[in-house]
Structure formats: structure tokens, C-alpha cells
Amino acid sequence: MSLQARDSRVIWHPFTQVATSAKNIPIVRAEGVWLYAEDGQKYLDGTASWWVNAHGHANPIIAASINKQALTLEHIIFAGFTHQPAVELAEKLIKFIQGNQTRIFYSDNGSTSVEVALKMALQYFHNQGSPRKKIIAFEQAYHGDTFGAMSVGHRNAFSAAFGELLFNVEFIPAPEKDKTSESLDLFSKIIHKNDVAAFIFEPLVQGANGMRMHDAETLSQIIDLARKNKVITIADEVFTGFYRTGKALATHHLNNKPDIICLSKTLTGGTLPLGVTAVPEFIYDAFVSENPLHTFFHGHSFTANPLSCSAAIASLELLLEETCQENILRISNAHKTFKKRIQENKNIFEIRHLGTILAIELKTQNERGYLNPISKEITQFFLDRNIYLRPLGNVIYITPPYVISTDELNLIYQAILEFLDTIQ
Numbered sequence: 101m102s103l104q105a106r107d108s109r110v111i112w113h114p115f116t117q118v119a120t121s122a123k124n125i126p127i128v129r130a131e132g133v134w135l136y137a138e139d140g141q142k143y144l145d146g147t148a149s150w151w152v153n154a155h156g157h158a159n160p161i162i163a164a165s166i167n168k169q170a171l172t173l174e175h176i177i178f179a180g181f182t183h184q185p186a187v188e189l190a191e192k193l194i195k196f197i198q199g200n201q202t203r204i205f206y207s208d209n210g211s212t213s214v215e216v217a218l219k220m221a222l223q224y225f226h227n228q229g230s231p232r233k234k235i236i237a238f239e240q241a242y243h244g245d246t247f248g249a250m251s252v253g254h255r256n257a258f259s260a261a262f263g264e265l266l267f268n269v270e271f272i273p274a275p276e277k278d279k280t281s282e283s284l285d286l287f288s289k290i291i292h293k294n295d296v297a298a299f300i301f302e303p304l305v306q307g308a309n310g311m312r313m314h315d316a317e318t319l320s321q322i323i324d325l326a327r328k329n330k331v332i333t334i335a336d337e338v339f340t341g342f343y344r345t346g347k348a349l350a351t352h353h354l355n356n357k358p359d360i361i362c363l364s365k366t367l368t369g370g371t372l373p374l375g376v377t378a379v380p381e382f383i384y385d386a387f388v389s390e391n392p393l394h395t396f397f398h399g400h401s402f403t404a405n406p407l408s409c410s411a412a413i414a415s416l417e418l419l420l421e422e423t424c425q426e427n428i429l430r431i432s433n434a435h436k437t438f439k440k441r442i443q444e445n446k447n448i449f450e451i452r453h454l455g456t457i458l459a460i461e462l463k464t465q466n467e468r469g470y471l472n473p474i475s476k477e478i479t480q481f482f483l484d485r486n487i488y489l490r491p492l493g494n495v496i497y498i499t500p501p502y503v504i505s506t507d508e509l510n511l512i513y514q515a516i517l518e519f520l521d522t523i524q
């Protein structure tokens with residue numbers, strides 16, 4: 101029996117409606133940007149496997165680092181113990197972040213890094229005896245699939261079944277071009293009562309919301325306002341971190357810096373799960389106390405898993421190498437040129453580009469967004485040309501692994517041109 105047939109008997113896949121979806125493609129191995137399927141086909145991974153991969157699949161340097169660590173120390177409970185990869189990675193990340201973050205809290209993925217940030221912000225005020233309960237987030241946000249992360253995310257099809265169980269959040273529009281003053285005004289109105297604990301945001305790019313981008317200047321002003329009102333700012337850099345937007349972090353494009361930073365996805369180069377919540381000393385200090393109730397009672401079995409940490413150390417070193425930095429710039433320049441080439445196309449509503457992200461939003465008769473039915477048609481069109489893209493509704497986007505060559509990028513651009521030609 102084929103892998104696909106065996107899979108369909110025993111596996112439940114994420115974000116997949118079995119009744120209407122195409123069958124999951126069995127991948128038997130991968131190398132660089134190429135995924136090799138059981139039936140002999142190969143696919144160019146144009147989205148870096150859900151935005152995680154930086155240095156290519158089965159990267160030998162990261163694999164060697166994990167292998168060495170696995171033969172030394174594969175895992176140890178992280179309460180009462182510590183280890184070299186966790187400490188080394190924390191030191192490296194603090195340097196990499198270049199902000200006022202001094203402490204690294206480890207968890208397992210993007211959603212948990214957000215849960216940790218929200219809980220820390222709320223307990224920060226609780227520990228000081230002046231609780232604040234309100235949280236502000238951007239409309240259309242996506243911060244993950246656990247309950248806290250869902251609560252601060254846009255209430256849509258993803259969370260519809262859980263509506264009343266999610267906690268109340270104040271949503272303001274993201275400061276897109278036409279909404280900058282509305283966003284800023286609403287923010288300053290809400291924080292007026294001094295009961296807001298935290299403001300969480302995806303800096304500059306709302307990935308899951310179709311790579312929608314907003315204004316750095318207004319976001320900086322919002323952060324400034326938050327700071328003046330002692331509202332903790334949480335930058336969810338799970339998608340935007342590690343040069344996805346061209347700079348090390350998306351918040352490096354801002355004049356004002358956040359208090360807490362959430363990282364995951366590209367953190368390990370896309371090899372193993374790991375989440376990080378980086379915090380400044382003033383938040384950490386609020387949990388250091390003789391009172392046991394001031395402890396941050398949060399942890400996971402695999403917190404700071406040594407294999408994940410060793411993968412992240414290797415990935416970070418590769419990221420900072422000249423070759424990778426040149427690749428990131430090369431991809432960004434190529435996107436810029438391609439954007440110019442297609443910007444007058446009659447089938448395009450808007451093209452958005454920042455760093456290694458290129459998003460092409462198609463004109464549509466249906467509602468914009470994730471559930472737009474054209475996505476299935478797009479996916480199949482590109483699969484037929486040995487390219488894997490995962491459109492967000494009517495938005496085709498490219499977020500490639502940084503090792504993609506110019507020829508490989510051109511294969512994607514060429515297929516996009518062909519697709520645009522097929523639309524009447």
C-alpha cells in the first residue's frame with residue numbers, strides 16, 4: 101500500500117478539510133529547496149515549509165550539530181537543570197536581538213511563545229498588586245492556535261467554534277496606509293484608562309492575513325504611546341524574525357522597540373520545534389520574590405530541548421555568514437525587479453514586498469482572504485509545474501528558503517507570469 105493510502109487511514113492533518121482537499125503528497129526526502137515525492141516528482145519549496153526553512157532542507161551543517169548534540173545530551177528537564185546549548189543560544193539571541201531584552205524563556209513553537217508573553221505581561225501587573233487585564237491587538241491578526249493566541253487573533257473561521265470561550269480583547273485596525281490615524285487614535289483612546297496590560301502585534305507584516313503590510317512610522321508611534329502608559333508591548337516576530345523582512349528582526353525597521361519579542365519558525369533554520377520569548381530585565385525582576393506565588397508557573401516537557409537549541413545555534417551562525425546575508429539581499433532585489441515587471445498587470449489588485457517576502461494579491465469577485473476558493477486552483481497550477489506555493493486565498497506569495505538560487509527564483513516568477521496569463 102502506498103504511503104498516501106496508509107496516511108489516509110491513520111493521520112489527521114492540520115488545516116485540512118479532508119472532504120474537499122486534494123490528497124497529501126508523500127515526501128520521501130528533501131535537499132536544498134527541493135522536495136522529492138514518493139512518485140518520483142519533485143517540488144520547489146517556495147514557502148519555506150510554512151515559513152520555517154532558511155538554509156535549505158536536510159542542511160548538513162545543522163544536521164551535524166543535532167547529531168553531535170544527540171550523542172552528548174538529548175534532553176533534560178529544564179527546571180533545576182541547565183545545559184550548554186540553552187545558555188549559548190540565549191547569549192547569542194540576546195546579542196542578535198539588539199534590544200533591551202536580557203532574558204530568554206524557551207517553549208515549543210510560535211503559539212506557545214505568544215502564550216508565554218501574554219501570561220508574563222498579565223502576571224507582571226498581578227505580581228505588583230496592581231492588576232491590569234486588558235489586551236490590545238490588531239484586527240486581522242494571527243498569533244497561533246492555542247486559546248490565548250486565538251483570543252488575541254482575528255475572530256474568523258479558524259476560531260469560530262470557540263467564540264465565547266476566548267477572552268475579550270480590544271482590537272484596533274493595523275496601521276495600513278489608509279488607516280494610520282484611525283489606528284493611532286483608537287489606541288490612545290483605549291489606553292487612557294490605565295487598565296491595559298499589553299499590546300501584541302505582528303510587526304509590519306500580517307503573514308497569515310495575506311501578507312498585509314502596515315506603516316513602520318505609525319507602529320513606532322503606537323509603541324511610544326504604550327511605553328508612556330506602561331503598557332507592555334509584545335512583538336510577535338514568529339514569522340518576521342531572522343531576516344524574513346530583510347533585517348534581522350522586523351522591529352529593527354522601527355524607531356521604538358518592543359518590550360517582549362516572540363520568536364520561532366526560522367529560529368532552528370526550520371529543522372526542529374522551538375519557541376522563544378525574550379524579555380527585558382524589568383519584567384523578569386517582577387517575578388523574583390520570596391513570595392512563591394510570584395513564580396512564573398509555566399513550562400513544557402521539552403522546554404529548551406538541547407537538540408532544538410543546538411540546531412538554532414548552527415542556524416544562527418549560518419544566518420550571519422556573508423553568503424546568507426548576500427542571498428537575502430539578492431532575493432529582495434529579485435523580488436523588487438519582478439514586482440516592477442508585473443505591477444501593471446490587470447489581474448493584480450496589489451503587490452506587497454518587504455525583504456524576502458513577495459505577495460501578489462489577485463483581483464477577485466469573491467471576498468478577499470484565506471477562504472477564497474481560487475487558492476485551490478492556484479496550488480494545483482503550480483504543483484503541475486513542480487512548484488509548491490500555498491496561497492492565502494487570493495494572495496500568491498513567495499517566502500523562499502534563503503538558499504534559493506536566482507534560476508530557481510526565476511522558475512517561480514515564470515510560473516506566476518503564466519498563471520496571470522491564464523486569468524481572463
Ligand SMILES: Cc1ncc(COP(=O)(O)O)c(C=O)c1O
Nearest residue numbers: 209210211242243244307338339
Ligand atoms: C505571527 C505568528 N505568530 C504565531 C504563529 C504560530 O506559530 P506556530 O504555528 O509555530 O504555533 C504563527 C504561525 O504562522 C505566526 O505567523
